[in-house]
Amino acid sequence: MNETSHAQDVSPAASAASEEGKYVYCIIKSHDARDFGPVGIGDGANRVYTVHHQDLAAVVSDTPIRIYDPTRENVLAHELVNETVMREYTVIPMSFGTIFRTKDDIVELLKSTYKAFDDVLEKMRDKIEFGLKVLWDRDRVIGRLEQTDEEIRRLKEEITGNAQSSTYFARMQLGRLVEGALESTANGYVMDIHESLKPVAVASRSNKPIGDRMIMNAAYLVERSREQEFDEAVKALSRKYEDMLSFKYTGPWPPYNFVNIKLRLERADA
Amino acid sequence: MGLLKHLLFWPVTGPLFLADFSLGRIEGVVREELTDDTRIKAELMELQLMLELGDIDDGEYAELEAELMLQLREIRQWREEFGMGVTGGPVRVQASSAPGDGDPARGASNPDDAAAPAAEGAEEDAGSRVADPRGGADISLNLDWD
Numbered sequence: 279m280n281e282t283s284h285a286q287d288v289s290p291a292a293s294a295a296s297e298e299g300k301y302v303y304c305i306i307k308s309h310d311a312r313d314f315g316p317v318g319i320g321d322g323a324n325r326v327y328t329v330h331h332q333d334l335a336a337v338v339s340d341t342p343i344r345i346y347d348p349t350r351e352n353v354l355a356h357e358l359v360n361e362t363v364m365r366e367y368t369v370i371p372m373s374f375g376t377i378f379r380t381k382d383d384i385v386e387l388l389k390s391t392y393k394a395f396d397d398v399l400e401k402m403r404d405k406i407e408f409g410l411k412v413l414w415d416r417d418r419v420i421g422r423l424e425q426t427d428e429e430i431r432r433l434k435e436e437i438t439g440n441a442q443s444s445t446y447f448a449r450m451q452l453g454r455l456v457e458g459a460l461e462s463t464a465n466g467y468v469m470d471i472h473e474s475l476k477p478v479a480v481a482s483r484s485n486k487p488i489g490d491r492m493i494m495n496a497a498y499l500v501e502r503s504r505e506q507e508f509d510e511a512v513k514a515l516s517r518k519y520e521d522m523l524s525f526k527y528t529g530p531w532p533p534y535n536f537v538n539i540k541l542r543l544e545r546a547d548a
Numbered sequence: 549m550g551l552l553k554h555l556l557f558w559p560v561t562g563p564l565f566l567a568d569f570s571l572g573r574i575e576g577v578v579r580e581e582l583t584d585d586t587r588i589k590a591e592l593m594e595l596q597l598m599l600e601l602g603d604i605d606d607g608e609y610a611e612l613e614a615e616l617m618l619q620l621r622e623i624r625q626w627r628e629e630f631g632m633g634v635t636g637g638p639v640r641v642q643a644s645s646a647p648g649d650g651d652p653a654r655g656a657s658n659p660d661d662a663a664a665p666a667a668e669g670a671e672e673d674a675g676s677r678v679a680d681p682r683g684g685a686d687i688s689l690n691l692d693w694d
Contacts, residue, residue: 345624347617347620347621348592348617348620349613349617350596350599350609350613391687394687395687398687398689401689402689411597413601481690481692483690488590488593488594488597489594489597489598492597526600535690536689536690537687537688537689537690538686538687538688538689538690539686539687540686540687
């Protein structure tokens with residue numbers, strides 16, 4: 279689509295550059311006005327501070343009203359603020375890119391959803407999220423399957439020992455066998471990892487694996503007081519599967535995967 | 549009946565099927581193509597993973613990311629064009645629309661629609677156009693084992 283084909287295609291940032299709004303990072307419980315320093319999203323060192331309604335507070339920074347692209351830089355800026363706030367507070371994170379027009383709008387939201395936020399903050403108190411992505415080296419697993427799986431090994435030998443065209447079907451069959459074995463191997467790993475972490479976590483969420491090397495992409499909600507236990511359980515698993523799997527373990531995060539906040543949005547140029 | 553079959557049996561079925569294969573449906577398919585950002589989001593996540601795994605360096609990442617951002621912006625423009633929801637941007641909080649204004653299932657081909665300041669829900673229910681009078685939010689917890 280041509281950028282200039284319609285008046286409304288003019289970038290909201292350009293058309294409303296002078297219009298200031300508030301970028302909201304998260305909701306916390308706090309009576310006191312806080313200043314988290316000049317770490318806000320966007321150009322310039324935007325101060326991150328709180329907007330209050332009773333004992334609820336939104337953590338915000340000033341920004342022109344615009345749509346932030348979910349670039350790594352922007353997403354990291356959003357996360358950095360939440361990480362900073364999280365060190366002291368239980369945090370209900372807002373989605374990336376959430377902007378309110380005025381302080382009053384934020385107060386209005388806090389007021390009209392006070393009870394819901396209060397409940398969720400209570401339920402999430404002292405709970406943190408960890409991400410666990412598990413990747414494998416497919417070829418290495420196949421190599422191992424070819425040694426350990428009797429049927430696969432036999433078929434493979436048959437194929438290598440017989441170069442005739444009739445082996446086409448044997449190859450097909452081998453392919454299917456390997457696929458099936460891979461799937462059940464992956465499921466076995468994932469189940470074991472999951473079961474090992476269950477006793478030290480409060481809840482979990484499985485997200486869709488990214489790319490073709492990942493067999494597991496999960497988030498775990500953990501009590502702050504059990505962080506170390508969870509940590510040790512993950513480390514034990516990564517030792518156990520050292521030669522087969524690689525673990526990408528991240529956190530602590532605010533409970534992004536365990537709280538859904540759906541806000542009514544309007545168009546940036548409306 | 550599939551299009552191919554219709555063409556094969558043209559003498560029997562005649563051109564009537566064309567009425568069935570309506571413009572509206574074509575429009576729907578095209579609209580979905582133009583406004584679906586799932587592929588780009590998946591690619592973005594894959595790109596981030598590649599960077600984290602060291603498969604690509606910062607420079608390569610920045611280049612590929614910029615390309616995806618362009619595509620994402622294009623989709624965002626189409627979504628606005630069709631009066632669908634876009635993520636990011638300001639949240640509507642003040643009372644803004646009469647109760648009767650909600651979701652009358654208007655056709656997106658109506659050019660007025662694209663210009664209407666559409667109120668929006670989250671990306672999942674991009675079709676919804678109901679603006680809550682008080683703004684407000686649906687807040688839910690998933691605390692299951694999943």
